[in-house]
Amino acid sequence: MTEDDVLIIGSGIAALQFAVQLTDDVNVRILTKEKLRTANSYLAQGGIAAALGKTDHPGKHMIDTLEAGRFHNNQDVVHExxxxxxxxxxxxxxxxxxxxKNQKGEWLLGMEGAHSEKRIVHGGGDATGKNVMENLITRLKQRCNLSVxxxxxAYELLLNTEQTRCIGVKAKTSAGTIQKFYGKHIIIATGGCGQLYTYTSNAKTVSGDGIAMAYLAGVEIVDMEFIQFHPTLLYINGETKGLISEAVRGEGAILVTDDGIPIMEGVHPLKDLGPRHVVSQRIYEYLKKGKQVYLDISTxxxxxxxxxxxxxxxxENGIQISNGKIPVAPGSHFLMGGIKTDLIGRSSIDGLYAIGESSxxxxxxxxxxxxNSLxxxxxxxxxxxxxxxxTCKEPYEIERSPYNFVPKREKLVCLPDTQQIxxxxxxRVGIVRDEVNLKKQQAWLNQFRAESIHLDTCSTEETTKVFMLCIAKLITDAALARTESRGGxxxxxxxxxxxHQWLRKSIIHHYYQGMEKSNEHIETALAT
Structure with a gap:
């Protein structure tokens, strides 16, 4: 058993930025599913949005953020x-x-979809995530009182006897042993859930683990229906091979058919730089008809x-840039929902926080x-x-005998293949949804009763499947409940x-002691 002031689950940009900003008298431990450099943040190409240009202003950036978010945003959070x-x-x-930067030392600002100004700061051309992460990793090594x-x-949160506070987490080591880690502050920074979909830009480790753990511990989860599909992943022989940054369209590339016809003409005022859900849906329409879509980069x-x-x-995948065309398809990219938190990161259970895409x-x-994600x-x-x-200097004694909920049953169900999920x-729950397919998926997911599987008896691969099934159900249930189209x-x-029915209203999921509430709880969202 180990005990720390701060226990961080995950190793992306939010986790490392948090770790390097803590004072040296705070004991910190980072748990990561694989390696520090396998986080989604490391793969981020485009850059970081900030109103740094001479003609730009945070007010413009705010308007663009609200417009892209279809005014479902918390306006106070957006402003801050x-x-x-x-x-x-x-x-x-x-x-x-x-x-x-240019020779004068000024930032080279890029343009991306739904932005009204050039405001994307990038590093290494299209290696911004890597550049920022390497900087943070270097600074991380200079910290005292930190271990990785x-x-x-990590697969199960530990609560106190009253089930009112998170005090730690259970995790499986590379040797397969179960170890308990305790902490005064438990931070989930495990990212989103892109690996739930066939086509995704996400790292292989990003399957919703942290959100699923929080859900099973009774933490409020919100807005899971809002999945952003990135319009342009490299698409070869029915498989996606990697992200083609939106910055490419920002530099002038356009989406065309095999015979060169632009597909975004007349679809949106911003054409190829329209909001991602608009562009993704347009490409999806062509692919469903059996027509390949390309990024024309010749200009x-x-x-x-x-x-x-x-x-x-x-x-690496046999596409020659000199030909001027890159075959693309949309794939899951970012989760707007997650663990419901305030701006500090506090969840609905004391002692548990979430930051980054998991929040x-x-x-x-x-x-x-x-x-806006980095x-x-x-x-x-x-x-x-x-x-x-x-707050870490305030006296607090970690409870060493955590509450342990014993599920109704052991692992009795044969779990489906990951690819089938x-x-x-x-x-059924992808770019375009409807009631028939959502109900089919809901029925298929319900048969596994993933929430009641005892994870101590599962392998890491089986636990990942359980988490995927839990998150898939949250997304499906929320998508079925929201009877409108908005954003992702x-x-x-x-x-x-x-x-009149859905503006700034959210679907919040609860799960207590293994008993999921039968009805979705819908309440006014964070924004007012």
């Missing part, structure tokens, strides 16, 4: 995060050579220099504005660290936004 963005970038820039447990799969000068990572991904503060609303991680990491630095989610949630049987 977006206003802080320029200083966050400037402070990070002082830590090292992270971002691309790699290949350590972009020095593509190799501007996008070295994308060039490598393409050439839902209301910043993104129904659809994330491009490049910004959110940086902000939340710093914001929570400041709060912990003040992905394929059925893509088919599109219902072909309810194709319009229904403001």
């Amino acid at each position: 995060v977006i206003t802080a963005a320029p200083d966050l970038i400037k402070n990070l820039d002082r830590q090292g050579d992270i971002f691309d 447990e790699e290949n350590c799969f 972009i000068d020095n593509f190799r220099k501007r996008f070295p990572s994308i060039t490598s991904i393409c050439e 839902c503060t209301g910043l993104h609303g129904a659809n994330r504005l491009a490049s 910004l959110e991680g940086l902000f939340q990491g710093e914001h929570l660290a400041k709060w912990i630095n003040k 992905k394929d059925l989610m893509m088919e 949630h599109f219902r072909s049987d309810y194709p319009r936004e229904e403001d």
Whole structure:
């Protein structure tokens, strides 16, 4: 058994920003499912959004964020995060050579979809996530009182006897042994759930673990129907091979058919730089008809220099950049919902926090504005660290005999194949949804009763499947309940936004002591 002031589950940009901002007198332990560098943040290409341009202003950035989020956002959160963005970038820039600049030392600002100004700060061309993460990892190694447990799969939160406070987590080591970790503050920073879908830009480790753990512990989960599908993943022979950043369209690339016809003409005022859900749905329409869609990059000068990572991904998969066309398809990219938290990161259970994509503060609303995710991680990491630095000195004794809920049954159900979970989610709860398919998926998921499986008896692979089934059910149930289309949630049987019924209203999931409430609880969302 180990005991720390702060226990962090996950190792993305939010987790590491949080860790490096804590004072040296705070004992910190990071648990990561694989390695520090296998986090989603490390793969991020586009950049970080901040109003740094001469003609830009945080007010413009806020308007773009609200418009992309279809006004489902928490406006107070949007104001605080977006206003802080320029200083966050400037402070990070002082830590090292992270971002691309011109010869005058000015940031090279890029354009991405649904932005009204060039405001995307990037590093290494299209390797922003890697640049920021390497900087944070370097600073992490300089910290005192910090340890990192790699290949350590956290799978169950530990609560106190009264079930009112989170006091630790159970995890399986690489050797297969179960170990308990205790802490005064437990932080979930495990990212989203992109691996629930056949096509995704996400790292292989991102399957909703942290959100599922929180849900099974009785924490409130919100807005799970809002899944952002990135319009452009490299698509070859029915498989996606990697992300093609939105920044490529920001530099002038357009979406075309095999015979060169632009597909976004007349669809949205911003055409190829329209909101991601609009562009994804348009590409999806063509793919359903058996027509391939391409990114025409022929107008972009020095593509190799501007996008070295994308060039490598393409050439590794037999696509020659010199041909001027990249075959693309949409895939799951970002979860707007997650563990319901305030801006500090506090969840509905004391002692448990969530930051980054695993949390839902209301910043993104129904659809994330491009490049606001790394910004959110940086902000939340710093914001929570400041709060912990003040409160961690308060006396507190960790309870060593946690409450242990014994599920109704052991592992009796034969779990489905992982690929089947992905394929059925893509088919029935993907880019375009309807009642018939959602009810089919709901019935299929209910048969497994994943919430009541005793995880101590499961292998890591089986536990991952259980978490995937839990998250799939949350998404499916919420998508069925929301009878409108908004942001990342599109219902072909309810194709319009229904403001009178659904504007700023959220679907919140509860699960207590293994007994899920039979009815969804719908209440006014974080925004007002």
